[in-house]
Amino acid sequence: MPHFKNIEKEIVCGLRRTCVDVLNFSGKFDAKYIPDHMTTLNVAKSIGNLNHHYGVPYYIRFEKTYNPGWMNIAMRNNNIREPLTSIKVRLLNPSKKKFKEDVIKLSDYLKNNNMKHTYFASILFDREITTQEEAKKFFKKQSIIYTKWVNNTIKKENISSETKIIPIYESISTVESYNLSNEVINENASKEIFFGGLIIKLNKES
Numbered sequence: 001m002p003h004f005k006n007i008e009k010e011i012v013c014g015l016r017r018t019c020v021d022v023l024n025f026s027g028k029f030d031a032k033y034i035p036d037h038m039t040t041l042n043v044a045k046s047i048g049n050l051n052h053h054y055g056v057p058y059y060i061r062f063e064k065t066y067n068p069g070w071m072n073i074a075m076r077n078n079n080i081r082e083p084l085t086s087i088k089v090r091l092l093n094p095s096k097k098k099f100k101e102d103v104i105k106l107s108d109y110l111k112n113n114n115m116k117h118t119y120f121a122s123i124l125f126d127r128e129i130t131t132q133e134e135a136k137k138f139f140k141k142q143s144i145i146y147t148k149w150v151n152n153t154i155k156k157e158n159i160s161s162e163t164k165i166i167p168i169y170e171s172i173s174t175v176e177s178y179n180l181s182n183e184v185i186n187e188n189a190s191k192e193i194f195f196g197g198l199i200i201k202l203n204k205e206s
Contacts, residue, residue: 010046010049012168012199014043015121015123019123019195021042023170037071043121047073057077058075058076059075061073072105073088082114083113088118089120089122090122092123099149103150103153103200103202106202107157107159110204115204120202121197121200123168123195125195129194138194146200159202159204160202160205163198165197166199167195167196170193
């Protein structure tokens with residue numbers, strides 16, 4: 001059986017990679033430049049780091065449902081047909097409506113398969129945050145909000161949940177800091193960006 005702590009660690013690595021990708025592509029963290037499936041791909045690739053050979057011990061699959069645009073990551077042991085876990089990824093600050101829809105689907109996966117856990121993952125970001133202290137307060141508030149949303153969604157199910165927000169801090173120099181010859185205009189242009197890796201773990205109660 002997989003060590004689920006390792007899976008969670010790789011989910012965070014995938015979220016961190018997406019934060020850097022968005023900054024590389026747009027020079028600022030703006031969700032309109034990057035679709036959800038960029039995060040999904042990065043998380044799947046990071047989980048692939050758990051394999052010591054291609055597809056061994058895990059197959060990582062992208063699965064689409066009848067709902068257009070809804071894609072999740074399925075992990076399977078390469079010698080067992082039943083899925084080990086399912087992971088739904090959203091890019092940034094998921095809305096209550098989208099979040100609850102995703103949690104319902106993930107709880108359905110738990111009920112209809114032999115899986116013990118499923119995951120929801122996303123990036124949390126507030127462009128107004130400029131210090132680690134502000135970030136910690138933001139993450140604490142968001143943890144309360146998402147925990148409440150998930151508990152209200154699964155309260156009639158034989159399912160429990162765990163909410164984690166892992167700080168992802170990146171020190172960057174924004175695109176505005178450089179001219180076309182790549183010479184630094186402002187030596188103090190580097191600044192820290194504060195992200196949070198949101199992971200919701202759903203557990204099937206025995």
